[in-house]
Amino acid sequence: MSATIGEIAGVFYDRMFTAHPELLRDLFNRGNQANGEQRQALAGSIVAFARSLVEHPAFPPETMLNRIAHKHASLGVTKDQYEIVHTHLFAAIAEVLGDAATEEVVAAWDEVYWLMADALTTIETRLYAEANAPDGDAWRDHRVVGRYPEATDTITLLLEPADGAPLPSFRPGQYVSVQVELPDGAHQIRQYSISGTSANALAITVKRIDGEVSSHLHEHCTEGDVLRGSAPFGDVVLDEGTNPVLLVSAGIGCTPMISMLRHLATTASPRQVIAVHADRSEHTHAFRADLDQLAAKLPDATVHVWYEEPQEPWPAERTGLVDLSALDIPEDATAYVCGPLPFMRAVRAQLLELGVPASDIHYEVFGPDLWLAQEPTSVPA
Structure with a gap:
């Protein structure tokens, strides 16, 4: 008998958002939940991590873990939220597997989960410390000091720290999260690459796609508005080598x-x-x-x-x-x-x-x- 992680992921998200609707409203991407992409990503990462433990137990999948940790840090994920995930994920495992969720099966996946969670929180703690946000709050208000078209359905926004503080350092290739309040009161978050700087402002470039946040920024964001933005994160950055x-x-x-x-x-x-x-x-x-x-x-x-x-x-x-x-x-x-x-x-x-x-x-x-x-x-x- 077998059960797909994808099915478990679907039940998990349904359970967690029923118990904690604020997570879907203010943290998770509602669009990716609706189209199923987030549960696919979760399933893929869990299976990849478990496969790595079996095939290379001494070498954790650092690239995958770093990528997830950077995304988590850009969202402000904290250690206590791993407990919430654990509760609803293992309830979903029990529901989907039924009698097949034996003590041995649950114990094995519990070990996989906490190995992965501990590895991620270790990286995230370091990232928050580097961003001078040891409590996980790497958010600050930014004032929109410029907006101009870049191409058809694409705009660049210049974001200046509202408190007048200097721009945070970043590496070429990194992104920031931007949080907007939508008409229904939800505070949705998306990541945008830092495309450049101007004076004391970071530039992000937003293509209008079929999404809540990009549409909101195109239709409603003007100079003088204040947006919540995270510190820069992202693991795909330009190396300092000399090769092509x-x-x-x-x-x-x-x-x-x-x-x-x-x-x-x-x-x-x-x-x-x-x-x-x-x-x-x-x-x-x-x-x-x-x-x-x-x-x-x-x-x-x-x-x-x-x-x-x-x-x-x-x-x-x-x-x-x-x-x-x-x-x-x-x-x-x-x-x-x-x-x-x-x-x-x-x-x-x-x-x-x-x-x-x-x-x-x-x-x-x-x-x-x-x-x-x-x-x-x-x-x-």
């Missing part, structure tokens, strides 16, 4: 990449830089001019853009989907990838074929990390 850098993005996935490119240009990096971007057309391509201008400041940088629906004239070899085989990609390059999940999977496959090691390919996911959720999630009962 490959930046590959699609759509609004350009935001962490433009931050990395700005840093490379500002520091006059001698590294070889290859910037690749895919978009629908010139009109939807945010930071199109910045891409060329920043690359021009570097001694060894090239830009390669693909459009699905380009205006004439546009070279045929740059129409359609990104084809990295058409470029000279060094095997020792460190690659950073951001965009829709199918795009990132396709890019990763191309890079592996070109000889770039998997360990040198880093990706950033906007929303739940469904990369791990594609594997079978059957759990013996």
